[in-house]
Amino acid sequence: MIGIKAIGRFIAPERVSNIARSAAAGKDEAFIRDKIGFESVARLSADQETSDMCVAAFADLQRASAIRKEDVDCLIVCTQNPDAHGLPHTSAIVHKKLGLKHDVACFDISLGCSGYVYGLAVITALMQANGLRCGLLFTADPYSRIIEPRNWDTDLLFGDAATVTWIGDNPVYRCRPAMFGTDGSLGHSISVPRRGGKLSMLGSNVFKFSMTAVPDQIRRYLERESLSSDDIDVFLFHQGSRFIVENLAKKMGIAPDKVPFEAAQTGNTVSSSLPLLLQPRLEAPPPRVLMCGFGVGLSWATMVINARSTSGE
Amino acid sequence: MITRNEFREAVIQGIKRVKSIDHVDLANDENFSNAGLDSLDAMDLVLQVEAITGLNFGELNAAEANTIDAFYRKAEELFGNPD
Numbered sequence: 001m002i003g004i005k006a007i008g009r010f011i012a013p014e015r016v017s018n019i020a021r022s023a024a025a026g027k028d029e030a031f032i033r034d035k036i037g038f039e040s041v042a043r044l045s046a047d048q049e050t051s052d053m054c055v056a057a058f059a060d061l062q063r064a065s066a067i068r069k070e071d072v073d074c075l076i077v078c079t080q081n082p083d084a085h086g087l088p089h090t091s092a093i094v095h096k097k098l099g100l101k102h103d104v105a106c107f108d109i110s111l112g113c114s115g116y117v118y119g120l121a122v123i124t125a126l127m128q129a130n131g132l133r134c135g136l137l138f139t140a141d142p143y144s145r146i147i148e149p150r151n152w153d154t155d156l157l158f159g160d161a162a163t164v165t166w167i168g169d170n171p172v173y174r175c176r177p178a179m180f181g182t183d184g185s186l187g188h189s190i191s192v193p194r195r196g197g198k199l200s201m202l203g204s205n206v207f208k209f210s211m212t213a214v215p216d217q218i219r220r221y222l223e224r225e226s227l228s229s230d231d232i233d234v235f236l237f238h239q240g241s242r243f244i245v246e247n248l249a250k251k252m253g254i255a256p257d258k259v260p261f262e263a264a265q266t267g268n269t270v271s272s273s274l275p276l277l278l279q280p281r282l283e284a285p286p287p288r289v290l291m292c293g294f295g296v297g298l299s300w301a302t303m304v305i306n307a308r309s310t311s312g313e
Numbered sequence: 314m315i316t317r318n319e320f321r322e323a324v325i326q327g328i329k330r331v332k333s334i335d336h337v338d339l340a341n342d343e344n345f346s347n348a349g350l351d352s353l354d355a356m357d358l359v360l361q362v363e364a365i366t367g368l369n370f371g372e373l374n375a376a377e378a379n380t381i382d383a384f385y386r387k388a389e390e391l392f393g394n395p396d
Contacts, residue, residue, distance in 0.1 A: 035353050186372075204375045207356040243353045 002127055002135075003171025004120070004305065007279035008061025010053050011266055012042040012142070012160040025152040032156070033264075037242025041267030042159035044142045049083045051093040053140045053162035058098060061164050067134075069098060074105045074135035074167075076123050078115035078271045080296065081145050082108060094138065105132065112190065113238045113295025114180075115139060115271030116165075117303045121178040123167050135167035139271035148198040157241065158199075159267025163275035172282050173289070173305040179221045181213060181300045190296045206295070210244045214294045215252050221302040222290075229254055232304070233286035238293045239263035239273040270295070314392040315366060317385055324381050327361035341381040352376065368392060 017040045018025070018032045033039060044053065054077060061067050077091040091106040105126065111118050119137045127135050140162035147154050189205035192198065222228060235258055237245050242261050249259035262277055263269065269276060274291050281289070285307040294300035315323070321341060328337045328345070331354050339348045345355055355375040363369055368388065370378075378384035 031351055035351065202372070202374070203352075204356050204359065205372055207353070208360060211357075211360055241353075247357065 001171070001174055002124060002133075002168055003174040003308075004278075004282075005166040005168050005171050006061060006065035006067065007166070007275050007282060008057045008059070008064060008164045009272075009276060009279055010056035010060060010162045011269075011276075012044040012048075012053070012144075014043045014045065015040040015265065016043050018156050024150070025156060027152070027156070035241070035243045036156055037239075037245075037261055037264055038157060038159070038267045039264050041156070042161055042265075042269070043144050044160040048142075049093075050077075050079050050081055050140045050142060050162075051083050051090050051097055053142065053160070054090070054094045054138045054164065055097050057138065057140070057162040057164040058094075058136070061166060065166060067166050069100055071134040072098075072100050072104055072136055074123060074127055074132045075100070075138070076107060076109060076119060076136070077138040077140060078109045078111055078119045079138075079140050080110050080112055080270075081140075081142050090140075091138070105130070111299060112141065112270050112297065113240065113268075113273065114293040114297065114299040114301040115141075116274040117178055117291055117293045117301035118180070118299075119271070120165070120167075120175050120303060120305075121180075121301070124175050127167060133168060137165040137167060139163045139165075139275060141270040141272065143199065143268075143270060146192055146197075146199045151198065153201050153203060154199050157201075157268045159263070159269050161266055161269035161272040161276060163272045163279065165275055171308065172285050173278075173307055176225060176304045176306065178301055178303040179217055179224065181217050183209070183213065183298045186298045187296075189298060206240070206298075207244065209298050209300075210240060210294060211247060211251055213298070214292060214300055215248060217300055217302050218252065218290070218292055221304075225304060227288075227304065232258070232288055232290045234281065234289045235259045236274055236277045236289060236291045238268075238295060239277070240268055240295065314368075314388065314394070320366070320385050320388060321381050323362050323365040324358070324384060326365055327358050330361045331357045339381065341385075343381075344379050346379075355379065 143158035
């Protein structure tokens, strides 16, 4: 059975301090730390492309695991900020930059904060259906490319990062079936309204969605999977903001220590936020982890992953 | 639609929930910030008032409902005036 074997990561090294610019943004420091939660945000340098972030994440994966380039037969990039205009697809550019063989399935997935759960569902299903053995799922979305500087609704929130998840045999985690949701009628809540434009976000809509549709799906998911909250060791929620993560835990009656917020120094890294949370937990994997990604679309998706020792259930 | 007084009580109850406090002293034309709410708390307040009243404010921008009076005006626009 295939599943998650290892994760590599790249967080853009430059940091912009939200504390230092709190006055300019009209926010006090406590609001930045305790509510938004992002004390600084990671920023990609102007000369780096999305594919460069993927390559850097893969280099980290190589340092942390026994992945071999020659074994890769599937490569997916989840991004809404592809290299150039997305033509060719960024996954093909990553394929070239990594120097992979020709027998590789490569394509992009256009999703935001729900992208990691979707990506896991897609890549594991694709691999199982087609006999593929070594997959790479990249998440890379440099939102700094589409943020209007000093638009404080977005500039204080988003950070640039990429991850790559190695999917193959003898995994640390096996993926259970996911549950998906979409409300396209609220797509304008997080959008780039015109070609070449900048990111626009309606905070009230996003918060309401996060506190209604998201917990509703998680409850229905747990019920479908015959699980209770007590069966879950860690809840990894998309790191939209500290306020959202903490209120989601509160709304669902989950103990705060089971719902980490670990993005204070990076910002909201979109589809990378969940794998960034998961990566440090692979060494001593909690038996059962629930992941929920939610955002652009509006789109949301939930999945439980079981550590190998509990996969027999 | 509920009356202005019922709506006020719902908002006061909502503020208590958001801030986890027992007492709120706020005039109808006072900004919610005087009760200690910041911009994110105000978003939460809309959800609390929805839960208390059963009204759905849809895509209401919380910043446009920053007093009890302003919030009630939004309710009137959406659901009509009972008085």
